[in-house]
Amino acid sequence: MRNERTKRLVTISLFVAIVVVLQTVATFINFGGFPITLTLVPIIVAGALFGPGVGALCGTAFGVVVAVMVITGADPSGAGMLALHPFITLTACVLKGTLAGLVSALAYHGLKNRNQTLAIFVAAALAPITNTTTLFLVIIIWFGGTFAALLGALMSVNFIIELVIDILLAPGLLRVINSYGKR
Numbered sequence: 001m002r003n004e005r006t007k008r009l010v011t012i013s014l015f016v017a018i019v020v021v022l023q024t025v026a027t028f029i030n031f032g033g034f035p036i037t038l039t040l041v042p043i044i045v046a047g048a049l050f051g052p053g054v055g056a057l058c059g060t061a062f063g064v065v066v067a068v069m070v071i072t073g074a075d076p077s078g079a080g081m082l083a084l085h086p087f088i089t090l091t092a093c094v095l096k097g098t099l100a101g102l103v104s105a106l107a108y109h110g111l112k113n114r115n116q117t118l119a120i121f122v123a124a125a126l127a128p129i130t131n132t133t134t135l136f137l138v139i140i141i142w143f144g145g146t147f148a149a150l151l152g153a154l155m156s157v158n159f160i161i162e163l164v165i166d167i168l169l170a171p172g173l174l175r176v177i178n179s180y181g182k183r
Contacts, residue, residue, distance in 0.1 A: 022039045028074070035158075039062045040131065040165075043058040043104070043127060044101075044108075044123050048108045048123060054105070056101045062100075064093075067093040071090075092134065099131075099134050100128070100130040100131040103130045104124070104130070105123065107123045125166070129163070136152060139151050
């Protein structure tokens with residue numbers, strides 16, 4: 001019993017560490033000023049394995065790293081937003097990640113008893129949809145006008161790249177981890 005709790009804690013900690021390292025590196029892979037978010041894959045898988053709370057935790061870790069990158073200027077589009085609305089920008093960084101992890105994990109756990117394959121594909125699609133939609137809504141509400149239109153156009157390309165990456169990688173990674181765990 002104690003060994004299982006320790007194993008769970010260590011595994012969740014490893015997922016959080018992977019999220020932090022991957023997002024730090026991914027910040028420097030940009031398209032149009034926006035980093036390509038490769039980090040959603042481990043967030044999706046952690047949420048599928050451990051539930052919505054862990055999905056949200058990993059998403060929050062992602063959001064905190066994004067906020068740090070915005071504050072340091074490593075994320076140029078975020079730094080521009082920060083100059084206009086600091087509190088809103090930093091809140092959006094954390095909120096979009098938390099919601100992406102939470103929503104994808106809720107979807108997975110809501111569907112997994114019916115069809116596990118469908119569940120992970122839906123979760124993999126919902127993470128970037130939630131992440132991008134949350135950020136875009138913040139941009140529309142707080143920044144508006146030409147700024148929102150320009151960022152929206154750039155974000156749409158990032159969204160497509162992230163969606164494809166997540167749908168291709170998350171199901172396979174979850175399958176490998178589940179197969180390894182059954183040994």
